[in-house]
Amino acid sequence: MLRLRLRCRALSQLLPPPSSSPISQLLGYHSRLLSAAAPVVSPNPSFAVEDYLVSTCGLTRAQALKASPKLAHLRSAANPDAVLAFLAGRGLSGADVAALVAKDPKFLCTKVDKGLSPIVAGLSGLGLSDPEMARLLSLAPHKFRCRSIVAKLHYYLPLFGGSLEKLLRAINFNTNLLCCKGRVEPNVAFLRECGLGDRDIAKLCSSIPRMVTANLERVQTMVALTKGLGVPRGSRMFRHALSAVAFLDEKKIAAKVDHLKKTVGRSDAEVSVALPKAPFLLAKSNESLQHGSEFLISEVGLEPAYIARQPSLLTYNLEGRMRPRYYVVKFLKENGLLKRDPSYYTVFKETDTYFVEKFICPHKEAAPYLAEDYAAACGGEVPARFRFT
Known part of the structure; x- marks a missing residue:
C-alpha cells in the first residue's frame, strides 16, 4: 500500500495543474514523462493495473475490472503513460480517453514511436487534422493502431468524394469498413460495372453499410433481385432498389x-x-x-x-x-x-x-x-x- 501511495503521489506530480493552457499542459506532461524518476517507470512486479485504469485513465471500477485481465502482462506504467501523452496530443479529452481505453484496453500497449507516430504521420499526409484523427480514434481505436489504416483511408477517401466527414459517418455505422477492404474492393468494382457512380456507392456504404462488406456473391444476388423488380442497372432508381432488397430473399x-x-x-x-x-x-x-x-x-x-x-x-x-x-x-x-x-x-x-x-x-x-x-x-x-x- 505504501508503494502504491508513493507511486500515485509521483504520478500526480506529473499531471499538469488545471489552470495551465492545453498546450502547456501537453508539453509539460510529456517532458515530465520523459524525465520522470526511475521508480515511476521502471518495471514493478506489483504494478496495479486496475488502480491505474481508474485513477489515471478515468475508467469506472467496473470497467477497470473488466479491462484489467487484457493488461495483466504490464509491469509498469511506462508505455501506458506514453500512450496517454500521445492521446492528449491528438486532442482527446479525459472522457474521450476513458471511453477509448474501456473500448480497447490494449491500446495502452501500443508502441508510440514504432506504431502510433508513423500512423499519425501517414494520416497527416492524407490531410487529416488532429481533431479528425481524434474522431477516428474514438470510433475505431483497435483499427487505428494498425498501420494498414493509412492505406485503407487512402482508398476510401476518393470513394467518398474526399469528404472525411462522410467517411467517418459510414465508419460509425460499420467499423468493418476498416477491416474488410479485401471484400469491399471487388464489391465496389462490381457496383461500378452495374452503372453506379462513386457517390451512389458511398451512399450505400452509409445507408446499408453491411452491403459493401458482404460477400461478392451476396451483392450479385441483390443486383439480380433488383432486375426481377424491373429496375434496370444504371437507372435513377437502381441504388434505391438495391437498398430496398438488401438482405431480403x-x-x-x-x-x-x-x-x-x-x-x-x-x-x-x-x-x-x-x-x-x-x-x-x-x-x-x-x-x-x-x-x-x-x-x-x-x-x-x-x-x-x-x-x-x-x-x-x-x-x-x-x-x-x-x-x-x-x-x-x-x-x-x-x-x-x-x-x-x-x-x-x-x-x-x-x-x-x-x-x-x-x-x-x-x-x-x-x-x-x-x-x-x-x-x-x-x-x-x-x-x-x-x-x-
Whole structure:
C-alpha cells in the first residue's frame, strides 16, 4: 500500500495543474514523462493495473475490472503513460480517453514511436487534422493502431468524394469498413460495372453499410433481385432498389409485392409499373402501407390507379406530413380560398417551405390562424377548424 501511495503521489506530480493552457499542459506532461524518476517507470512486479485504469485513465471500477485481465502482462506504467501523452496530443479529452481505453484496453500497449507516430504521420499526409484523427480514434481505436489504416483511408477517401466527414459517418455505422477492404474492393468494382457512380456507392456504404462488406456473391444476388423488380442497372432508381432488397430473399420480396397489390387493390401489371418508380416501398412496413393507402383512398378520395402511377405517395409520413397538409387544403377549399383543386401529388411531395409559401402565406388575412393550426396538426393535434363534418 505504501508503494502504491508513493507511486500515485509521483504520478500526480506529473499531471499538469488545471489552470495551465492545453498546450502547456501537453508539453509539460510529456517532458515530465520523459524525465520522470526511475521508480515511476521502471518495471514493478506489483504494478496495479486496475488502480491505474481508474485513477489515471478515468475508467469506472467496473470497467477497470473488466479491462484489467487484457493488461495483466504490464509491469509498469511506462508505455501506458506514453500512450496517454500521445492521446492528449491528438486532442482527446479525459472522457474521450476513458471511453477509448474501456473500448480497447490494449491500446495502452501500443508502441508510440514504432506504431502510433508513423500512423499519425501517414494520416497527416492524407490531410487529416488532429481533431479528425481524434474522431477516428474514438470510433475505431483497435483499427487505428494498425498501420494498414493509412492505406485503407487512402482508398476510401476518393470513394467518398474526399469528404472525411462522410467517411467517418459510414465508419460509425460499420467499423468493418476498416477491416474488410479485401471484400469491399471487388464489391465496389462490381457496383461500378452495374452503372453506379462513386457517390451512389458511398451512399450505400452509409445507408446499408453491411452491403459493401458482404460477400461478392451476396451483392450479385441483390443486383439480380433488383432486375426481377424491373429496375434496370444504371437507372435513377437502381441504388434505391438495391437498398430496398438488401438482405431480403425472393420469398420475402414476393410477400411484400403481394401485400402491395392488396393494399392498392391493383393488378400485377400496375404493381409492376409502381415498383420501378418507387422500389423503396419494399422497405415500408405492411402496416404503414395499409394506413397510407386507406387514407389516400378513403379520405383524400384518390383512385388506386392514380396511386399506382404515383407510388411515392405511399412513402410519405402519414401523421406528420400528409394528414396535416390535407387538412389545410380541405379547409381552404371549404372556405372558398382556392381557385382550383390542387394536385395532391404536389401537395404531399413538395418541401414544407414550399407548402407553407404556396398554401398558407397567401391566406394570412383571410385565415390568420391557419399557420398555427397547421403546426398543431403536424404535432398530432386536430384543431377545431380542421374538424370537418
